[in-house]
Amino acid sequence: MASLLRSRLESCSALLESRTALKNLVLSEPGYVDMLFEMAMDSAFTNNHQACWILELVIADQPQLLHPHIDPFCQCLSSIKHESAKRPMAKIAFLLVSSSEFTLKPPQEQLIMDCALEWLISETKIATQCYALDILSELSATYPELLEISRSIIDQRYASSKPSFQRRSEKFVRRHFRSV
Numbered sequence: 001m002a003s004l005l006r007s008r009l010e011s012c013s014a015l016l017e018s019r020t021a022l023k024n025l026v027l028s029e030p031g032y033v034d035m036l037f038e039m040a041m042d043s044a045f046t047n048n049h050q051a052c053w054i055l056e057l058v059i060a061d062q063p064q065l066l067h068p069h070i071d072p073f074c075q076c077l078s079s080i081k082h083e084s085a086k087r088p089m090a091k092i093a094f095l096l097v098s099s100s101e102f103t104l105k106p107p108q109e110q111l112i113m114d115c116a117l118e119w120l121i122s123e124t125k126i127a128t129q130c131y132a133l134d135i136l137s138e139l140s141a142t143y144p145e146l147l148e149i150s151r152s153i154i155d156q157r158y159a160s161s162k163p164s165f166q167r168r169s170e171k172f173v174r175r176h177f178r179s180v
Helices: 002-011 016-028 030-040 048-061 063-079 083-098 106-121 126-139 145-160 163-177
Strands: none
Touching: 002 016, 002 030, 002 048, 016 030, 016 048, 030 048, 030 063, 048 063, 048 083, 063 083, 063 106, 083 106, 083 126, 106 126, 106 145, 126 145, 126 163, 145 163
């Protein structure tokens, strides 16, 4: 079973059709879900980024599948190094902090917060940085100190950032500071 999933991940392309077919395979066999989580959270796995792509689609389709994996997910988040794996993992992290379906413990929130801050200040791809801002925005309800930290980072990066990050930054500032 694991070898079939591994071989399908190896042949998976970034095309939505290919990823959707693999998502459907994972959802058709309950044992595949746990295997996919393991592969996605294993940075040493060669096709880790592809597993993350599929995991994002699986969780978007059936978020409740994340429940038994929340703690390992939070623990592994900072170890994700492949740029193509960070964005889907950031999207899943955003779902975790923004959905009322999930209740995170403070240590889990702290792990997600630390990772989001790291993504925001590092030279990671813009989509990941945008999700990081969204994560920090959600967590700021519990951790208001995140607002000033995030605002400081935005102020430092804004002028040299790409338009998509600038728009997300403006949205963050409008939401929390009522000005641009």
